[in-house]
Amino acid sequence: MEHVAVARVEDQERLENVTFGMWLFIGSEVMFFTAFFAMYIIMRNAHPELIHPHQLNVRIASIYTFILVVSSLFMTNAVNASKEGNGKVVTQNLLITAGFGAAFLGLKAVEYMGEIREQLLPSTNLFYSCYYTMTGFHGLHILIGVVVMLVLAFRANRGDFTKTYNSPIEVCGLYWCLVEGVWFFLFPILYLV
Amino acid sequence: MSSTIANKVNIFVTLLVITAAQIGLSYAPLAEMGHIVAALLLGGVETILVGMFFMGLKEEKRLIRVTALFPFVLFCIMNGALILDVLFFLKR
Numbered sequence: 001m002e003h004v005a006v007a008r009v010e011d012q013e014r015l016e017n018v019t020f021g022m023w024l025f026i027g028s029e030v031m032f033f034t035a036f037f038a039m040y041i042i043m044r045n046a047h048p049e050l051i052h053p054h055q056l057n058v059r060i061a062s063i064y065t066f067i068l069v070v071s072s073l074f075m076t077n078a079v080n081a082s083k084e085g086n087g088k089v090v091t092q093n094l095l096i097t098a099g100f101g102a103a104f105l106g107l108k109a110v111e112y113m114g115e116i117r118e119q120l121l122p123s124t125n126l127f128y129s130c131y132y133t134m135t136g137f138h139g140l141h142i143l144i145g146v147v148v149m150l151v152l153a154f155r156a157n158r159g160d161f162t163k164t165y166n167s168p169i170e171v172c173g174l175y176w177c178l179v180e181g182v183w184f185f186l187f188p189i190l191y192l193v
Numbered sequence: 194m195s196s197t198i199a200n201k202v203n204i205f206v207t208l209l210v211i212t213a214a215q216i217g218l219s220y221a222p223l224a225e226m227g228h229i230v231a232a233l234l235l236g237g238v239e240t241i242l243v244g245m246f247f248m249g250l251k252e253e254k255r256l257i258r259v260t261a262l263f264p265f266v267l268f269c270i271m272n273g274a275l276i277l278d279v280l281f282f283l284k285r
Contacts (some may be wrong), residue, residue, distance in 0.1 A: 019253075023260045030264035037268075038275050041229065045279045053219060053228070062216065069208045073201055114282050123230070177248045184239040188232030192219035 010120035011164040017169040019174070026178050029141075033182050037135050040189060043126050050127040053193055060111050061191040064104055068180045071100035079173040087156045094153035094169075097176065099147040108139050131190055138186055141179050148172055204246045211239050226280055233272060240265075 034110035044051055115121075115128075122132040152172055155161065161169060215235050219228065245251045254271055 016254075020257060020260065023257055027260060027264035034264075034268045034271055037233075038271055039233075041272065041279065044225070044229070046224065059218065059221075062212065065212050066209070069205060069212075072243065072247050073205055078200055091256065103227050115224055174248055177243050180247075181240040181243050185236040185245075188215045188219065188236055189229065192215060193225070193228035193232050 014165075015167045015170065018171055022171045022174050023074070026174060029178055029182075033134075033137075033185070036130075037185060037189065040130050040134065043130055047126055050125050054191070056131070056191045057114075058112060058191050060107055061187055063107060065183065065187055067100050067104050067107075068183050071097045071104075072177055072180050074100070074174045075173050078080060079166075079169055082156070082161050082166035082169040083163065085161070085166075087159050087161060090156040090161060090169060091153045094149045094156060095170075098146045098149040098153065101142050101149065101176075104142055105146070108135070134186055134190065138179070138182055141182070145172070145176050145179055148175070201247060204242055207242060208239055211235055226276060228278060237269075 054174045074093045076096045078090050080096065081089035081093060120128055149172060152168055156169070210258070215232060218231050221228075223231065244261060248261075250258055253261075
C-alpha cells in the first residue's frame with residue numbers, strides 16, 4: 001500500500017517537473033519566433049515596396065488556421081482521456097490530430113509548389129526570404145509534432161500510459177498548442193497585412 | 194491541460210470569430226503599422242485563450258504561470274519597442 005502511495009507521489013512529481021521543463025522549452029521557442037517577427041517588422045519598414053496585402057493565398061491560410069484550431073480540440077481530448085487512463089480514446093485522438101497536422105503539411109507543400117512554379121523563391125526578394133524562413137520553421141515544428149504524436153499513439157495503443165503516468169501526452173499537448181499559438185501570429189502578419 | 198467540452202467548444206468558436214475579425218480587419222483602411230499592431234493584438238488574444246484554456250494555464254501553479262508569462266512579456270517588449278521605434282524614429 002505504501003509502495004503505491006510513493007509511486008503516485010513520484011508520478012505526480014515527475015509530471016510537474018516534465019511540465020515545468022516543457023514550459024521552459026516553450027519559452028525558448030517563443031523567443032526564437034520573436035526574433036523572426038522582429039526581423040520581419042524591420043524588413044517591412046526597410047522595404048515597404050515588397051509588401052502587398054493579401055499577396056499570398058489567404059484562402060489556404062484560413063484553412064490552415066481552421067485545421068490547427070480543430071486539431072488542438074482533439075489534442076486536448078487526448079490529454080483529458082490520458083488522465084482517465086483511456087488508451088483507446090488517446091490513440092484515436094492522437095491519430096486524428098496527427099492527421100490534421102499531416103493535412104496542414106500537405107496543403108503547405110501544395111502552396112510552396114505553386115509559389116515555386118511562379119518563380120517566387122526565397123532568393124526572389126526579402127519578403128519571400130522571410131516568408132519561407134518563418135513558415136518553413138513553423139512547418140518543421142508541425143512535422144516534429146506529427147511524428148511525436150504517431151509514436152505516442154503507438155505507445156498509447158500498446159497500453160504504455162496510465163492514469164498516473166501520462167506526462168508524454170500532456171507535454172505533447174502543450175507543444176501542439178505552442179505550434180498553434182505561433183500560427184496565430186504568422187497568419188495575419190504574413191498573409192493578411 | 195483540462196477543460197470541459199462546452200468550454201472548449203466556446204473557445205474554439207471564439208478563436209474562429211477572432212480569425213474572421215483578423216481577415217475582415219485586414220481590408221479596413223488602416224495605416225500599415227496599424228494593421229500590424231491590430232494583427233499582433235488579435236494574435237495575442239488568441240494565444241492567451243489557447244494558453245489559458247487549452248494548455249490549462251488557468252489551473253496551473255503560479256511558478257508555471259510566471260514561466261509562461263515571462264517570454265510573452267519579452268515578446269511584447271521587443272516587438273512593442275520595435276514598432277514604436279519604427280513609428281516615431283525611423284519614419285522621421
